[in-house]
Amino acid sequence: MAAVTKPLVLIIGANQGLGFAIAQQLASTGQYNLLIAARSQEKAEGAVKQLQESGTNGSLTPIVIDLDQDESITAAAKFVEERFGLLDILINNAGINR
Numbered sequence: 001m002a003a004v005t006k007p008l009v010l011i012i013g014a015n016q017g018l019g020f021a022i023a024q025q026l027a028s029t030g031q032y033n034l035l036i037a038a039r040s041q042e043k044a045e046g047a048v049k050q051l052q053e054s055g056t057n058g059s060l061t062p063i064v065i066d067l068d069q070d071e072s073i074t075a076a077a078k079f080v081e082e083r084f085g086l087l088d089i090l091i092n093n094a095g096i097n098r
Contacts, residue, residue, distance in 0.1 A: 007088035010035040010080065012065055015047040019093040023047065027056035032089075034058050035080065037065040067094050 009026060013019035015038035026032045036051070038044040044062030051060055063079060066072040080087060 006031060006033045006059065008033045008035070008080075008084050008086070009089040009091065010037060010063070010087050011091045011093060012037045012067070013092075013094035014038060015043040017093075019091070020047060020050075022091055022093065023051060023060075024054065024056065027051050027058035027060060030056075030058050032058050033061070033084070035061050035063045035084075037063045037076070037094075039066045040064060065094075 009032045011019050011023050011026075011034060014023045014034075014036040023034060023036055027034055036044050036047050038047060041062065041064050044064055048060045048062045051058075063076055064072060065076040
């Protein structure tokens with residue numbers, strides 16, 4: 001029987017508010033590989049640290065995605081594809097101020 005892998009979930013805007021709450025909930029199940037996206041590496045890593053300190057069981061990877069910067073989106077997509085392949089779930093929870 002082939003090994004079953006956990007679904008890969010990208011949560012954009014996961015460093016605070018609703019995005020962070022979604023990340024907490026999904027991570028607590030231990031059933032997902034989570035990409036924790038924020039506008040800066042510091043914010044993404046901070047969210048991952050908070051999730052780990054709260055005792056979550058999931059796999060957590062920080063990633064930078066700034067939706068105001070096309071280059072950031074392209075770089076993030078390339079990172080995900082090269083490291084993980086395809087996403088199973090996208091939660092696009094970012095707010096944009098213009």
